[in-house]
Amino acid sequence: MIGAIALLCLCQLAGEIIHRLSGLPLPGPVIGMVLLLGWFALMPRERPTLSAVTGWLTAHLSIMFVPAAVGLVEQGPLLARYGPALVVATMISTLLTLIVAVTVFRLAARRIPAKDEAP
Template identity: 70%
Template sequence: MLSAIFLLLACQLVGEALHRITGLALPGSVIGMVLLLGWLALVRRERPTLGAVSGWLTAHLSIMFVPAAVGLMQEGPALARYGLGLALATGVSTVLTIVVTALVFRWALRRFTPDEVGKRPVQLAEPGA
């Protein structure tokens, strides 16, 4: 169990270090996830233990939001000044994301679905006609 927690933290740390050293445009956490994916592809024995640890972390995910909420409360003056704009920007960007996702999905269905799917069955000529 401790080895799985150490693996998660080590991948996070190495990802953050690579981000800061190289200046990559990817966040350190994303680099860490890619490193973890590579590790899991190479070392299959880690999967069950890591599954148990990640299951526990997911079950207690609400605890992970407490530090973010406390940090948000410390930004009271900024929220009072820009809160309405932030809420509006969040709402508009969410609606736009949903609309664009739906349009791309419809386009992909039309583009990549075989022609035979969704069409009426071909009517065969009646015998003797």
Template identity: 60%
Template structure:
């Protein structure tokens, strides 16, 4: 499990390095996720350790939000200026994401049901 956690941190470090050194306009964590995806696509082997590591990290996810909350507290002036717009944008994007997810799920379910009827 330690090696799998190290893989996650190496991908994160690589993403942060690319972000800072190359000036790519994406957060380092997103670049790191792309690097992890690329690694998993290139190295095709079972990763039960990675699964257990991510399950453990997900189980302790609430602890990982503490630095984000502290960071928000430090951005008080910006939040007082743009907070309402950020809240509205977050609410609208959440609703739109939910609607699109439901529509895609219903479309997929209809296609799977249709395929099952043709093969029956």
């Protein structure tokens, strides 16, 4: 279990290093996931161990949010001052994201013929 967690951390660290040294426009964790995928291609026997570890981590994912919640509590005065504006900005950006996503989906759906239609 420790080895699998170390592998996850090592891939993420390597991804961060590659990102910072190369200036690639991809986040370090994404590069780390690609490295992990390459590791799986080379060492397929590692999959069961890592599956067990990632299942455990996913089951206890709520623990990962405790530091963020503590940070929010510590920033109470700032949230009281800027909170309403943050809520409005979040709602507007979410609505705009939904509108853009629906529009793109509809445009893409028009370009792809249905299976029962002749091309």
